[in-house]
Amino acid sequence: MKTVIHADVELSTLILGPEDGSPIVLLHGLVSGNMATWYSTVALPLAKTHRVALYDLRGHGDSSLPQQGFDLDSHVGDLLAVIGARLPNARQVDLVGHSLGALIALRFALTYPERVRRLVLIDAPMPAKHWVGPSLSGVKSSAALAEWVNEQPYLMNDSRGRRRERLHRRLESLLLSSTLVADVMTMESESDVALRMLQLPVLLIYGQHSPCLEVGYQLQKILPNAELTLLDCGHYIPVEMPGALRQILEQYFAPAHSQIMELE
Numbered sequence: 521m522k523t524v525i526h527a528d529v530e531l532s533t534l535i536l537g538p539e540d541g542s543p544i545v546l547l548h549g550l551v552s553g554n555m556a557t558w559y560s561t562v563a564l565p566l567a568k569t570h571r572v573a574l575y576d577l578r579g580h581g582d583s584s585l586p587q588q589g590f591d592l593d594s595h596v597g598d599l600l601a602v603i604g605a606r607l608p609n610a611r612q613v614d615l616v617g618h619s620l621g622a623l624i625a626l627r628f629a630l631t632y633p634e635r636v637r638r639l640v641l642i643d644a645p646m647p648a649k650h651w652v653g654p655s656l657s658g659v660k661s662s663a664a665l666a667e668w669v670n671e672q673p674y675l676m677n678d679s680r681g682r683r684r685e686r687l688h689r690r691l692e693s694l695l696l697s698s699t700l701v702a703d704v705m706t707m708e709s710e711s712d713v714a715l716r717m718l719q720l721p722v723l724l725i726y727g728q729h730s731p732c733l734e735v736g737y738q739l740q741k742i743l744p745n746a747e748l749t750l751l752d753c754g755h756y757i758p759v760e761m762p763g764a765l766r767q768i769l770e771q772y773f774a775p776a777h778s779q780i781m782e783l784e
Contacts, residue, residue, distance in 0.1 A: 521582070524575070526601035528589060532582035533575040534559075535606050537567035542637075543610040544773065545573045545603065547621030550652065550704075551694065552675045552756075554581030557618070561762035565770060571610075575602050577621070579694050590703040595624040596631055603635070612637040614773065618758055619643055620652070623707065630714050639722045640769065641739070643755050645732045648707035656701045665695060674759045715742045722746040723772055725765065730755040 524531045534555060544566060548557040555563075555574035563572050576583040578598055579590065603613060614637050617625035622644035629636040645651035659668045669675055669691065694700055722743050726736035728750045740748040749768060753760035 522606070524602050524605045526598050527594075528586045529578045529598065530584040531575050531578065531598055531602060533573065533602055533606050536563055536572045536574070537570050539571065541567075541569055541571035542614070542773075543571045543573065543607045543612075544614045544616060545575075545599070545607075545625075547575075547599070547615065547617035547624055548577065548580070548758075549619030549621055549756075550577075551580075551691070552672060553577075553618065553621070553758075556581070557758050561758065562616075562766050562769060565766055566773060569775070570773060571607065573602065573606050573613075575606075577624075579690075579698060579700065585690065585693055585698065587697065588699040588703075590698065590700040592623060592627045592707060595620075596628045599624060599628050600632070611635075614638045614640070616640040616769065617642065617644070619645055619755065620648065623648060626710060629720065630710060630718060633718060633720060636720055638772075639720060640725065640772065641722060642725045642757050642765070643727055643730050643732050644724075644735060644739070645755075646735050646739075647709040649705050651732050651735070653701075653705045653707075656695065656704060659695045659701065662692060662696070665692060674756050712742055715739070716744060718743060719745060723768075724748040725751065725757060725768060727751055727753040727755055727757055727760070729753060730757075 521532055521534050524533050546558040548554055554576045558574055563574055566572050579585045612635055615625040622641040625639060626641060629639050659665050724736050724739055724746055726733050732755060736748055740746050751757060751761050751764055757765055
């Protein structure tokens with residue numbers, strides 16, 4: 521692991537795979553996610569043939585926790601810094617993002633389309649102020665946080681003892697002492713005009729039982745070069761169906777599939 525310093529944050533990063541492999545960056549979701557979300561189920565298999573970059577978003581995992589800067593543009597700046605520092609020779613990268621990570625990947629592609637080869641958006645909750653904000657807006661005290669944590673199916677997983685205490689303290693700082701909730705409440709949908717101009721290939725992966733499913737259908741209609749795949753699960757696809765997700769990504773990023781897409 522290596523730390524990348526950008527502006528007010530230290531980002532914990534990890535690079536896997538051959539140096540000459542086609543680069544893929546994996547972005548995890550909000551609060552419950554970190555680079556471990558991807559490591560064994562997706563990153564290691566892809567790293568057999570690709571150069572895979574993982575990092576903890578600001579305020580998550582082993583990255584530092586600033587008091588502000590949780591808006592999408594700040595996250596995009598972090599991602600740009602990670603690519604520049606850890607994939608310095610990459611002219612273009614493939615981006616895979618789940619939940620908030622998908623929104624970051626999409627904003628990055630809209631801002632720097634020349635830097636992105638392909639985009640995989642996994643259950644993107646756009647706009648976050650609608651799909652994510654209401655759940656977080658009620659967390660205004662330690663007691664409310666404890667109640668909220670108990671309602672999140674994959675937040676603590678099997679964490680116990682000191683590990684659980686450390687994670688709870690991190691959540692208190694993240695949700696009660698930073699601008700994260702306020703920043704999420706400002707996250708609007710990307711404009712239809714901007715989305716229609718995004719010509720690169722986009723793979724949309726949504727859970728059939730996800731509350732965000734309608735967003736997948738909307739993006740499929742608006743994005744000019746998008747395909748939609750549905751899985752029999754909810755929003756937390758990397759945890760609920762890691763095997764099926766791995767198979768989809770391995771096939772999507774297989775050299776033969778890439779050559780067909782380039783010919784098209």
